[in-house]
Amino acid sequence: MTATDDARLDAFRDEIAGWIDANAPSSLRDRPFSEDDICWGGKRWTFKSEDQKTWLDACAARGLTAPTWPVEYGGAGFSRAQDKIFRETLDRLRVKKPLDSFGLWMLGPALLAFGTEEQKRHFLPQITRGEIRWCQGYSEPGAGSDLASVQTHAEDKGDHWLVNGQKIWTSYADQADWIFALIRTDREAPKHRGISFMLIDMESEGVTTRPIRLISGKSPFCETFFDNVRVPKSYGEGISSIVGEENRGWDVAKHLLTHEREMIGGGGSGLTGGRSVASVLADDGVDDPVIRARAMKLGVDELAMNLTLERYKDMAKQGGVGNASAMLKYYGTELNKARFELLMAAGGSDALAWDGVHGTLAPEWLRTKANSIEGGTSEVMLDILAKRVLELPSE
Amino acid sequence: MTTLTPTEDETMLRDAARGFLDDAAPVSNLRANRDAGRPYDPALWDEMVKMGWAGVLIGEDDGGSDMGFAAANTLAEEMGRTLAASPFLSTAVIAATTLRRAGAPGLAEIASGAATYALAIDEGPKFAPAATRMAARADGNGFSLSGTKTFVGEGTSATRLLVLAQSEAGPTLFSIDAERAGISREKLDLVDSRDHARITFDDVVATGEDVVGEVGQGLAALAPGLRAGQAALAAELTGLSAGAFAMTAGYLKERKQFGRHIGSFQALQHRAAHLWSEIEVTASTIVNAGRVLDATPDEADLAVSLAKARATETANLAVREGVQMHGGIGMTDDFDMGFYMKRARVAAEWLGDYGYHAAVVARARGDAA
Structure with missing residues (x-):
């Protein structure tokens, strides 16, 4: 790293600190934060305060909910060094992160690595703006550590898939809008080769969820059932419901x-x-x-x-x-x-x-x-x- | 922006050191030294001096290569990998750092290989510099040193001694010729087959010129060298862990029982993977200690003690698992794993054991220990 780089990063540090200081609402700073302060976003989200919404919108407008994502997908296009400075500055000023979500942590990175241009342009900005809350559908009752033995199955019906099966440990499925799930699309292939990474609207007919009460007394996880769920093959031009290649979801x-x-x-x-x-x-x-x-x-x-x-x-x-x-x-x-x-x-x-x-x-x-x-x-x-x-x- | 990954220079130094030591100081070298009753191979130290290792922490004006603490740790780590015995740690790290910080003479002699040093500090079975009782009695314009030091690394071979003693003004550090009248050195035959001594001082005359730093400020004068030595010893232990682990992993891939490689048994796989994880986590503390020592040497207590505590514990696990996974052959003198186990035990005690350093860490974090 050169001296010029260091000088640029120092200027960036000052600029971002100034912006945070000017925009972060006082109710979301200078105090310890708990689970109750997390903003998950999504269609069913009730903001805990007006400030929580203001802060989310201000950050989203600048791409700061997903700082390292490219600007065209709703990110800020930060380098890793800039991202580190941004996070450190939030910590230093004791300001709450604007948004947490499985879309930011997991689906986003998967789309960035495996998605088509159209998929990225369609799904990523909804995530960065906190409009859609995603959940993850991996494990099944018979597929825990041996995850590649998932049995939830999609039958090819021409313009759509017909999905049947059951997922378990789907975090906050009862509050999620969409699910990204590992679905078997080829029963004949070796087990790692017949799985697709599928995006499904949780409001589809035939999707039901049931929270699981844990030893901690809480229910962050659900069972999610798919009963003859029709999943369109495409959500629009170039927007397949499968991320990556069909039957190669295991790579994702x-x-x-x-x-x-x-x-x-x-x-x-x-x-x-x-x-x-x-x-x-x-x-x-x-x-x-x-x-x-x-x-x-x-x-x-x-x-x-x-x-x-x-x-x-x-x-x-x-x-x-x-x-x-x-x-x-x-x-x-x-x-x-x-x-x-x-x-x-x-x-x-x-x-x-x-x-x-x-x-x-x-x-x-x-x-x-x-x-x-x-x-x-x-x-x-x-x-x-x-x-x-x-x-x-x-x- | 410094990172916890090696710089290009560090990678080059490591590669060069590894190439040299694999060739000039494999574990068989330690065996040969032991069987010949020799504390280390002087020809090997000459080579190290020529490569600038003796002057790694000495300024160029005194003939040193001045590569810094992270570099010294890298060298120590590579020496640990093959159990290479030499005066490096006592002389090039502890003495060089101590004398340099105090502005005391002797650096050019270290860099040129003309002098080697031993640190005479322990008086009992545990490292406790603050509890030093050896007397430095006022005598005319100077001092008269009397008492006994034990567990002195490089104690029989060093040409000079750094010795800590209590004067009326408090603990005082002296740098004296090891052959001065009244000094008697007795070899301690410890399990690691290296050079250790019990040294008795009987009215040894020391002058004001022999004092390193200020009279009564011996602990402060010693602190920079001790930190550097503890960090380098932690690095040596981490190299030792990696060396022992490489032997063990190699054996798991080669040894067959019940018609299978023993490395295919999950019971051993999980233990090997856990041990590898411990070594990785400890390696981070070594890099960090080098970085902190180079950046802020006087604020390195936490980083150094964290490294020594972790390295001690990890090496202990690495050699215990090494012997157990090798089975019967691991118990034989013909096989090298025992050398790793014995050096790990000695290095665990030297310059402060696990408990000593864990307590430093706890205090530095603000947890009253």
Whole structure:
């Protein structure tokens, strides 16, 4: 990086900070944010406040809900360095992100990598403006870790597909407008070769959802049923309902899973944020040398993992990480679970309430148990590392 | 904008170091040294001096190559990979950094290979510089040093000693000739077959000129060199982990039992993948320690202790898994894995163990430990 580049980035830093400062509503800054502050967007979305809508619209108009996407698709066309500065500035000024969504995290990157020009122009701006809320239809009751054995099937009916089957663990399907799903379009082909990556309107006749109550008491996931659902082959000129080639949806899914793993492994970069074990011990006046020693070890590991996330981001910029991203997912999620086990132990009986002196620590602790299951279990991650990275033999 | 990935220069240095060490200092070199009762191979150190490694942290005016801490870590890491024994860490990293920061003499002799140093600091079984009891009694215009130091790396072979002792004004650091009257050096035969000594000081005369930094400020004078040494030792341990892991992964791909490669068993695959993950995570802390030392050397306690703590723990896992996955052959002296295990144990204790460094990390993060 040259001095001129650095000077340009410094100018950019000042400019973007000025813009954020001038536009971010005061109710969405300078305070701790919770799950309730997230803006998911979508047709059924009720804004939590007028400010939430103002902030979303202001950011969307400048492409700042998807800063790295090209301008013509609703992004800001930022370089990675600019994107990093933008995110750091939001953190520094303690301003809430304008929009979170599976469209931004997953479908967008898939369309950018595999979509046609028309698909990108049609779907991406709806995502960046927060108009359409997407959900992900991957897992099925019989296809968890063995994801490629999905059975939800689409029959070719000429101008449309007739879809039947069942998806599970579809996050917020009951509030989503559209779903991107892995659907079997060729039952004769080898299992990885007969799957298509299909975009389906959740308002289609025959789609029903049922929330699943989890051990945390919450229901972020649903079962989603497809009962003779007619999915048009095309949503307009060049806008196929399939992303990528027909029967090659597994390539798209794999690409996205790698993306998802990096994200989950990062734990939202909150590994050292949030409450510390020491502070929970102090709050409760507990002095337990064993918990303290475990907390010291966890502290060492969390800092090392944060540096690793940073190092892998730098590696990604310089050519990619590939299957090694499975390590981030494995290590990051196991650490996060360990952290919550320790927080619970530090809090003692005070931590056992659904909502008590430690807030919602208990349900959050229960929620972390899914970290090492969703997006590929820890055991699947270790399999990937052993086979693809270490190239250990299969027999 | 610095990144946690290697620069082109660092990659070139690593490649050159690896090529040299694979050829000149494979693990068989350590075995030969041990069997000959030799702490290290002087001819190997001469080669390292010629390549500028002795002067890696010394300015060009003193004949050094001044490549910086990240470069020193890179060299140490590559030495760890083949367990190459040399005075590098004690002399080129710890002593060079300490003397340079204090403006003390001796740098040109280090860079040229004329002098090697040992750090005489420990007095008990655990690293605790602040608890130093060895006496530096006022004697005329100078001092009289009396006491015993143990676990002194390169202690029998070094031509000079850095020694920490308590004067009336507080801990004071001295740089003295290792042959000065009243010094007796006794070889400690430790499990890693390297050069370690117990050194007794019996009314050893030291003058004001021998003091490094200020009288009574010995801990401060030592701090920069210690940080550099701890980081380089962490790098060595990480290279050691990678070296042991490469042997183990190679064995998993080659050894057959029950008619299959043992590397095809999921029980071993998952343990190998976990170990690889630990090594990757630790590697990040090594790069970071080099970056922080080069940028803000006086604010590197957290980065350095994080690296040493992680490297200690990871190397321990790497050698335990190394022996277990090799099975019976891993227990034999004929096979090299044992050398990795023994060096890992010694390096775990040197310059502060896991608990020492984890406590530094906790304090630096603001968690009272």
